Amino acid sequence: MKFYKDHYDVIVIGGALAGLSSALMLADKGKDVLVLERHNLPGGIATSFVRGGIEIEAALHEMMSIGPEGNRLKVGKFLEDMGIHIDWLKVPEAYHASLPGLEVTLHPGFETFAREIDAEVPGSYDKVMKVLSLCHTVFDSVNELSIHPMSKVQMLLKHEAFVKTAGYSTQEVLDTFGLPQKVLDLLAPYWIYVGSGFKDLPFTIFSVLMADYIGYGSYIPRKFSHEMSLKMAERAEELGVQIEYRQQVEKILAKDGKVYGVRTARGDEIYADYVISAAYPNKVYTSMIEPISEVPEKALKMVNGRRLSLTAFSVIMILDKTAEELGIKDYSIFIGDTMDTDELYQDLAGLGPYRYLTCICHNLGNEEATPPGTCSFSITTLPRADGWKTVSADDYDRVKHEVAKQMIGDMSRYLGVDLLDHILEIVIETPMTVAHYTGMWNGCIYGYAHTMEDHIVARLQTAEAEKFFEGLEFAGAHQISGDGMGPAVTNGRKAAKNVLDDMKKKEAAK
Numbered sequence: 271m272k273f274y275k276d277h278y279d280v281i282v283i284g285g286a287l288a289g290l291s292s293a294l295m296l297a298d299k300g301k302d303v304l305v306l307e308r309h310n311l312p313g314g315i316a317t318s319f320v321r322g323g324i325e326i327e328a329a330l331h332e333m334m335s336i337g338p339e340g341n342r343l344k345v346g347k348f349l350e351d352m353g354i355h356i357d358w359l360k361v362p363e364a365y366h367a368s369l370p371g372l373e374v375t376l377h378p379g380f381e382t383f384a385r386e387i388d389a390e391v392p393g394s395y396d397k398v399m400k401v402l403s404l405c406h407t408v409f410d411s412v413n414e415l416s417i418h419p420m421s422k423v424q425m426l427l428k429h430e431a432f433v434k435t436a437g438y439s440t441q442e443v444l445d446t447f448g449l450p451q452k453v454l455d456l457l458a459p460y461w462i463y464v465g466s467g468f469k470d471l472p473f474t475i476f477s478v479l480m481a482d483y484i485g486y487g488s489y490i491p492r493k494f495s496h497e498m499s500l501k502m503a504e505r506a507e508e509l510g511v512q513i514e515y516r517q518q519v520e521k522i523l524a525k526d527g528k529v530y531g532v533r534t535a536r537g538d539e540i541y542a543d544y545v546i547s548a549a550y551p552n553k554v555y556t557s558m559i560e561p562i563s564e565v566p567e568k569a570l571k572m573v574n575g576r577r578l579s580l581t582a583f584s585v586i587m588i589l590d591k592t593a594e595e596l597g598i599k600d601y602s603i604f605i606g607d608t609m610d611t612d613e614l615y616q617d618l619a620g621l622g623p624y625r626y627l628t629c630i631c632h633n634l635g636n637e638e639a640t641p642p643g644t645c646s647f648s649i650t651t652l653p654r655a656d657g658w659k660t661v662s663a664d665d666y667d668r669v670k671h672e673v674a675k676q677m678i679g680d681m682s683r684y685l686g687v688d689l690l691d692h693i694l695e696i697v698i699e700t701p702m703t704v705a706h707y708t709g710m711w712n713g714c715i716y717g718y719a720h721t722m723e724d725h726i727v728a729r730l731q732t733a734e735a736e737k738f739f740e741g742l743e744f745a746g747a748h749q750i751s752g753d754g755m756g757p758a759v760t761n762g763r764k765a766a767k768n769v770l771d772d773m774k775k776k777e778a779a780k
């Protein structure tokens with residue numbers, strides 16, 4: 271019996287959130303789909319691992335685009351529509367900001383958030399509400415445009431606020447509101463989740479971030495991010511998707527500008543009309559397309575022209591006391607010695623000391639996250655790959671431990687507890703871990719940076735011109751909706767939609 275069918279409608283490379291979302295949507299429409307995943311389990315970064323008998327979340331701090339039961343946002347709704355029911359827990363607060371002159375905990379919901387900022391900076395309520403309301407209008411537009419691109423004229427008619435602010439940086443738009451510095455600081459902590467300083471961060475991206483997280487709050491699955499991956503993979507198989515693990519795709523086969531299949535590391539050649547790739551375009555166009563002579567020069571120019579965004583350095587600890595005993599009061603803490611996001615962004619190019627950290631205590635969002643009497647605490651920064659690429663193999667272990675010690679030291683001083691005295695288990699994830707585990711280009715978890723030169727509107731306009739191969743789509747943080755687990759799902763859906771649209775077009779032309 272043959273292991274693979276003679277032909278599939280679609281082969282998806284990578285069984286993580288983006289790839290599984292593509293597979294689900296295609297299978298739901300009756301397409302014959304094969305997912306090839308190099309690991310022995312689904313999920314990519316959306317996974318967990320076990321140390322000392324304790325399951326530990328590998329990455330997720332908080333998910334966007336889920337929304338409350340009965341009013342789900344696009345990702346929550348898509349999963350439910352696909353018959354996937356996740357046990358969502360709402361994260362109790364937006365964040366605690368520990369910044370120069372500020373120790374403030376803010377909660378989601380525009381009015382609550384604005385009221386809490388007003389308590390810190392009296393008289394700021396109306397202006398903060400205006401900012402948030404603008405963010406929400408832009409957010410609605412982005413949601414529609416990410417699935418249904420339209421002409422510039424249509425955009426201007428239907429999405430005026432989006433078009434008007436699209437050419438401006440977050441700094442430029444926020445400056446027009448005349449906000450006091452403290453308010454600006456309190457609006458800024460999430461910047462790290464999108465990875466550009468405010469002078470270079472398109473306001474569109476800031477809007478999406480704020481409207482989604484602050485407007486609706488964030489969520490985590492009770493059984494960690496792996497609950498999502500496992501349930502998505504299970505459901506995809508129920509819908510008829512063939513998922514094969516431990517199958518690394520080495521080559522995407524192409525002829526005359528059209529892809530027609532893949533070759534795995536095991537040597538299987540498998541054929542399909544379409545290939546959806548989780549691997550970065552950088553990797554696909556430099557080493558995966560076979561023959562490489564098929565790759566047009568403009569594809570290489572495109573990937574060389576894009577700036578890679580951030581990767582991750584995370585110290586994940588299981589501690590021998592409860593959060594309460596250790597004085598950890600908030601699920602999410604953003605801590606920095608400045609809130610000048612552009613200055614902080616520059617620092618991320620180095621190897622530390624990192625001046626802006628984001629910490630999560632899972633037990634404060636999910637009291638069953640670790641066994642009774644313990645808690646999990648992670649300290650994360652999101653460096654650029656640049657600095658880490660200079661670390662030699664011989665120095666790697668030393669540098670990794672130095673950086674981790676700095677971060678643990680900073681948080682120990684903040685909490686007034688020496689965390690080193692309380693560690694039951696510790697795992698240090700570096701940009702190299704991410705690159706090694708997921709195969710992501712340079713370990714970048716955030717795809718290409720959203721900058722003023724290369725922003726979402728420009729990318730919407732160039733999407734067609736950047737299709738260098740017929741039948742080839744991409745699904746991952748490197749695509750239009752950008753980084754994060756929620757956007758990964760949206761990116762996966764978009765890739766599937768492109769395939770379905772193309773199939774329809776070809777059917778109609780017959």
Ligand SMILES: Cc1cc2nc3c(=O)[nH]c(=O)nc-3n(C[C@H](O)[C@H](O)[C@H](O)COP(=O)(O)OP(=O)(O)OC[C@H]3O[C@@H](n4cnc5c(N)ncnc54)[C@H](O)[C@@H]3O)c2cc1C
Nearest residue numbers: 284286287288308314315329331332519746747754755758
């Ligand atoms: C420490 C950390 C914290 C994070 N925190 C958050 C957070 O709080 N909220 C949030 O939304 N996001 C967070 N993220 C980012 C988020 O995890 C990712 O953006 C998202 O999971 C990416 O999903 P993906 O499907 O695009 O790709 P990935 O998860 O990178 O998966 C790619 C998959 O493709 C497979 N693959 C690649 N190449 C091949 C090949 N050639 N053949 C076969 N298989 C292949 C890989 O094995 C992998 O399974 C965090 C990431 C890290 C590292």
